[in-house]
Amino acid sequence: xxxxxxxxxxxxxxxxxxxxxxxxxxxxxxxxxxxxxxxxxxxxxxxxxxxxxxxxxxxxxxxxxxxxxxxxxxxxxxxxxxxxxxxxxxxxxxxxxxxxxxxxxxxxxxxxxxxxxxxxxxxxxxxxxxxxxxxxxxxxxxxxxxxxxxxxxxxxxxxxxxxxxxxxxxxxxxxxxxxxxxxxxxxxxxxxxxxxxxxxxxxxxxxxxxxxxxxxxxxxxxxxxxxxxxxxxxxxxxxxxxxxxxxxxxxxxxxxxxxxxxxxxxxxxxxxxxxxxxxxxxxxxxxxxxxxxxxxxxxxxxxxxxxxxxxxxxxxxxxxxxxxxxxxxxxxxxx
Amino acid sequence: xxxxxxxxxxxxxxxxxxxxxxxxxxxxxxxxxxxxxxxxxxxxxxxxxxxxxxxxxxxxxxxxxxxxxxxxxxxxxxxxxxxxxxxxxxxxxxxxxxxxxxxxxxxxxxxxxxxxxxxxxxxxxxxxxxxxxxxxxxxxxxxxxxxxxxxxxxxxxxxxxxxxxxxxxxxxxxxxxxxxxxxxxxxxxxxxxxxxxxxxxxxxxxxxxxxxxxxxxxxxxxxxxxxxxxxxxxxxxxxxxxxxxxxxxxxxxxxxxxxxxxxxxxxxxxxxxxxxxxx
Numbered sequence: 155x156x157x158x159x160x161x162x163x164x165x166x167x168x169x170x171x172x173x174x175x176x177x178x179x180x181x182x183x184x185x186x187x188x189x190x191x192x193x194x195x196x197x198x199x200x201x202x203x204x205x206x207x208x209x210x211x212x213x214x215x216x217x218x219x220x221x222x223x224x225x226x227x228x229x230x231x232x233x234x235x236x237x238x239x240x241x242x243x244x245x246x247x248x249x250x251x252x253x254x255x256x257x258x259x260x261x262x263x264x265x266x267x268x269x270x271x272x273x274x275x276x277x278x279x280x281x282x283x284x285x286x287x288x289x290x291x292x293x294x295x296x297x298x299x300x301x302x303x304x305x306x307x308x309x310x311x312x313x314x315x316x317x318x319x320x321x322x323x324x325x326x327x328x329x330x331x332x333x334x335x336x337x338x339x340x341x342x343x344x345x346x347x348x349x350x351x352x353x354x355x356x357x358x359x360x361x362x363x364x365x366x367x368x369x370x371x372x373x374x375x376x377x378x379x380x381x382x383x384x385x386x387x388x389x390x391x392x393x394x395x396x397x398x399x400x401x402x403x404x405x406x407x408x409x410x411x412x413x414x415x416x417x418x419x420x421x422x423x424x425x426x427x428x429x430x431x432x433x434x435x436x437x438x439x440x441x442x443x444x445x446x447x448x449x450x451x452x453x454x455x456x457x458x459x460x461x462x463x464x465x466x467x468x469x470x471x472x473x474x475x476x477x478x479x480x481x482x483x484x485x486x487x488x489x
Numbered sequence: 490x491x492x493x494x495x496x497x498x499x500x501x502x503x504x505x506x507x508x509x510x511x512x513x514x515x516x517x518x519x520x521x522x523x524x525x526x527x528x529x530x531x532x533x534x535x536x537x538x539x540x541x542x543x544x545x546x547x548x549x550x551x552x553x554x555x556x557x558x559x560x561x562x563x564x565x566x567x568x569x570x571x572x573x574x575x576x577x578x579x580x581x582x583x584x585x586x587x588x589x590x591x592x593x594x595x596x597x598x599x600x601x602x603x604x605x606x607x608x609x610x611x612x613x614x615x616x617x618x619x620x621x622x623x624x625x626x627x628x629x630x631x632x633x634x635x636x637x638x639x640x641x642x643x644x645x646x647x648x649x650x651x652x653x654x655x656x657x658x659x660x661x662x663x664x665x666x667x668x669x670x671x672x673x674x675x676x677x678x679x680x681x682x683x684x685x686x687x688x689x690x691x692x693x694x695x696x697x698x699x700x701x702x703x704x705x706x707x708x709x710x711x712x713x714x715x716x717x718x719x720x721x722x723x724x725x726x727x728x729x730x731x732x733x734x735x736x737x738x739x740x741x742x743x744x745x746x747x748x749x750x751x752x753x754x755x756x757x758x759x760x761x762x763x764x765x766x767x768x
């Protein structure tokens with residue numbers, strides 16, 4: 155649908171928040187915890203922080219939780235019974251305060267969980283998520299959204315995008331029919347189209363590389379010293395994958411309590427040595443360099459070869475969270 | 490299937506357990522639910538995720554032939570957490586099975602050709618499915634030759650079936666054990682599979698070679714096959730990498746851009762040569 159523009163006054167944001175809470179929505183929004191802002195289940199508007207470039211954790215947790223129950227079972231001498239977790243009740247979630255990069259990440263993430271095999275637990279969660287994003291007026295040296303087809307005011311993936319205007323009110327761009335429905339249900343809060351220029355309010359994020367060129371280069375870089383060179387400091391802790399809004403590699407594990415239990419889908423990371431280890435002891439990705447190569451090739455070669463978009467939205471979380479100070483931009487710009 | 494939870498396994502009852510070799514067992518599994526048994530179908534080369542509730546899932550091929558209806562079989566070696574739990578299961582117990590996943594051996598395209606199977610150790614199970622499929626539709630193929638080797642006589646799997654294949658006039662079976670693995674009454678060959686293959690020297694004319702075994706065996710078998718005149722597109726193998734989901738989402742079995750679970754596990758040597766060494 156064509157984007158429609160409205161103006162929402164600053165005090166009306168709180169009213170909208172309270173209306174959503176009153177309507178039974180679960181709201182995940184950035185909340186301060188120490189020096190960090192974290193997407194958290196927020197019940198009170200004043201708990202939301204505006205002081206963040208991006209949150210430390212990614213918003214993927216609302217559709218792809220750290221641990222997801224796939225089914226539960228009950229074993230007895232006579233029979234085994236399975237209860238499908240897809241039949242559970244999933245919450246209606248509003249993601250409040252996602253950045254354009256966070257919202258853009260829902261596109262490749264949704265692709266991964268669909269295709270030939272549709273993951274209905276993921277889809278049940280995804281269709282109950284509403285994204286209210288806020289444009290970026292600030293960025294830092296880790297941000298590179300403009301190099302991966304996004305930007306500080308990009309609308310893709312969001313239902314509504316708010317941009318703070320010079321007077322303190324917000325431009326509201328309504329992107330999806332879901333967004334339009336919300337506006338019509340709260341029409342008293344939205345005024346007619348703002349005349350102010352959105353672009354002036356946005357952070358400047360320099361283009362750091364050309365994604366198409368990187369993709370072409372990676373085609374022939376499987377055997378290259380860059381992978382070992384750039385990953386020598388890597389501890390294999392997996393934090394880059396855990397904070398990444400696109401990373402979706404998972405493990406399947408059982409948890410048993412006597413004759414009952416659950417099968418779970420848990421976050422995993424290609425940075426872990428155990429990720430590809432065979433029972434025989436053979437490991438196709440034996441070194442941290444081979445794992446770093448997989449991470450880069452997956453995001454910038456394999457995913458774009460298949461679906462045209464990169465498996466990265468340039469949020470920079472991986473580099474900010476890396477305890478060994480490995481910066482993905484450093485690898486990408488040195489190819 | 491699109492509105493179903495893709496992680497829910499079929500419940501399968503273990504109908505029969507065969508001890509094949511030390512630590513190696515074959516399970517014959519029957520569907521608990523009659524409807525599942527009727528709607529389920531698979532093709533030679535596909536695999537599944539076998540599980541013990543509360544322990545986890547493990548990946549193996551379907552070792553029985555699709556021509557044998559009403560059950561599936563799997564053969565596994567007790568090695569890790571899940572296979573150790575499976576090894577403790579008894580006849581009548583219920584296990585989980587998800588599948589079939591992956592591509593298949595192109596048996597239809599091989600009609601009218603001779604087939605040469607080359608297997609080492611625990612790699613006979615993925616080939617057994619194809620062998621029985623070919624033998625059950627014997628009229629479709631010319632010569633069928635099987636070269637199979639293991640560390641020792643005791644480690645050879647499917648001993649009864651080996652005896653059956655040996656006695657059939659329409660199959661040529663060559664078995665071998667590694668030097669030192671023979672028993673005093675061993676009548677087969679002694680030596681590694683690639684050497685025995687070279688000595689057997691099967692014709693490459695109008696023949697497809699299907700190879701499966703440990704990486705080291707495969708590495709030395711390909712040059713022998715090329716020497717015998719086999720071209721890359723007439724050599725096939727089935728790959729194995731660690732897997733969790735089986736349908737291209739969990740992200741660990743890929744070899745370069747190719748997912749072993751979805752694009753494989755069956756590859757021709759021609760395809761394999763284009764892939765990076767990530768398996």
